[in-house]
Amino acid sequence: MSEPLKSSNLTYWNKAMKAIANDIALSAQARQSQLTKPLGSLGRLEDIAIWFAGRTGQITPKRLQAAICIFAADHGVAVEGVSAFPAEVTAQMVVNFMNGGAAISVLARENQATLNVIDVGVKNDYPNPINSQGKLFRSPVCAGTANLRITAAMTEAQYQKAWQIGVASAVHAIESGKNLLIGGEMGIANTTAAAALICALTDHAADEIVGLGTGIELSARQHKIQVVNDALARATAAGAHSPLDWLREVGGLEIAALAGYYTAAAEAGVPILLDGFITTAAALVAVKAKPEVADWLLASHVSQEQGHRAALAALNLTPLLDLGLRLGEGSGAALALPILQSALTLHREMATFAEAGVAAGAM
Numbered sequence: 001m002s003e004p005l006k007s008s009n010l011t012y013w014n015k016a017m018k019a020i021a022n023d024i025a026l027s028a029q030a031r032q033s034q035l036t037k038p039l040g041s042l043g044r045l046e047d048i049a050i051w052f053a054g055r056t057g058q059i060t061p062k063r064l065q066a067a068i069c070i071f072a073a074d075h076g077v078a079v080e081g082v083s084a085f086p087a088e089v090t091a092q093m094v095v096n097f098m099n100g101g102a103a104i105s106v107l108a109r110e111n112q113a114t115l116n117v118i119d120v121g122v123k124n125d126y127p128n129p130i131n132s133q134g135k136l137f138r139s140p141v142c143a144g145t146a147n148l149r150i151t152a153a154m155t156e157a158q159y160q161k162a163w164q165i166g167v168a169s170a171v172h173a174i175e176s177g178k179n180l181l182i183g184g185e186m187g188i189a190n191t192t193a194a195a196a197l198i199c200a201l202t203d204h205a206a207d208e209i210v211g212l213g214t215g216i217e218l219s220a221r222q223h224k225i226q227v228v229n230d231a232l233a234r235a236t237a238a239g240a241h242s243p244l245d246w247l248r249e250v251g252g253l254e255i256a257a258l259a260g261y262y263t264a265a266a267e268a269g270v271p272i273l274l275d276g277f278i279t280t281a282a283a284l285v286a287v288k289a290k291p292e293v294a295d296w297l298l299a300s301h302v303s304q305e306q307g308h309r310a311a312l313a314a315l316n317l318t319p320l321l322d323l324g325l326r327l328g329e330g331s332g333a334a335l336a337l338p339i340l341q342s343a344l345t346l347h348r349e350m351a352t353f354a355e356a357g358v359a360a361g362a363m
C-alpha cells in the first residue's frame, strides 16, 4: 500500500512537554529493591525499568508496542563521491524494506514491531510494492537535497515540511497505540550530512566525526572531511546560528523528519529508542532546539561510524549495545528491543522477597 501522509496535527510543535513522574520512578526503584535478587544485580536493566516507570507514570510499565518509521531521502552531496554506493540505492532499498527483505524488515518481524517507510525526498522512481510488510507513505518534499558543500541543503519551507511529516508520523504511531517510537533512515550520503550537523552542534572537528559510512576508502574519507569543512565554512559565512539554521544548511530531509518525529514523541510523552549515527544527529538537532526532548531518549547502540560515540556523549547517552553495526534503517534499535522488553517483564513479574519467602539481605 502507498498513500500520502497527512500532516494533520501540527500543534505538536511547540507544545508543552509532558513531565516525568518522579514519584512513580521512586516507587519503581523501591520495587526493584524488593525483588528476589541482590540489589543492583540486574545492572542497567533495573535502571531501564525505573526510567520507563517515570516516563509512563506506571510503577510496573506495560509491554512495549514499538513503531518503526524509516524516513528515506536523497542527498545532493552524493555527487561529491562521499559514499561507497550510488544514490539509486536509496529508492531500491525503499522497495526492499517494503518487500520484507531488508535487515530491518526481518528484525521488525522478529520483534513484533510495525514498520512504515516514509519517502520524504527520494530522487529516483520506484514501483509501488505489492503485499508489503508495512505501509509506504509517499510524501516527498522534493527530489532530495541540494549539494550542501556549495549551497544550503534545503530551503526554509522544505525542512519545515519534512519536520512536519515526522511530527505527523509520530502522531499516527501514538494514536494507533504505540508506546515506543523508533526512527530509522535510508539515504545514500547521509553520513556526510549527519557528520556536518554533529560538528556544527558540538565542539568536535570534522576529523573526529567523519567516518567511512557505507565503507569508503581511507583516501575518500579525507575528501569527505574536506566536503564537511567546506560546508561548515559556507554555512557559517551564510550566517547559520541556531540548530534549525544548521539543519537547513547541512542536514537532510530524512534528518529533519526524524527531528520532528522525536520532538513530537517527547511532547506527547512517548519514549524514543535511537538507532545509529544519523538518528543521533537528528536527536541532537531536536535537543538543541528543545532541551527537554533529551528526557525521552534512550540509546540502543554505538555504531562503528567514527563520530557516533561523541554524538551520544553530547546527549549524555550511554548505548546499550556495541556490536560493530553501521547499517542504520533502525536496525540497532530493533536489536535492543528484547533487552528493553526483558527489563520491563522482569520488573513486572519477578517475586518480591516477601512473596517468595526468601530472606532479604542487609541493604
Ligand SMILES: O=C(O)c1ccc[n+]([C@@H]2O[C@H](COP(=O)([O-])O)[C@@H](O)[C@H]2O)c1
Binding pocket: 082, 083, 084, 085, 185, 186, 187, 188, 189, 190, 191, 192, 212, 213, 214, 215, 275, 276, 277, 278, 279, 303, 304, 305, 308, 325, 326, 327, 328, 329
Ligand atoms: O546508522 C549508522 O550508524 C550508519 C552508519 C553508516 C551508514 N549508515 C547507512 O548508510 C547510508 C549512509 O552511508 P553513506 O556512506 O552513503 O553516507 C544510509 O542509508 C545509512 O542508513 C548508517
Ligand SMILES: Cc1cc2nc[nH]c2cc1C
Binding pocket: 085, 089, 093, 185, 186, 187, 214, 327, 328, 329
Ligand atoms: C545496501 C544498503 C543498505 C542500507 N541500509 C541503510 N543504508 C544502506 C546503504 C546500503 C548501500
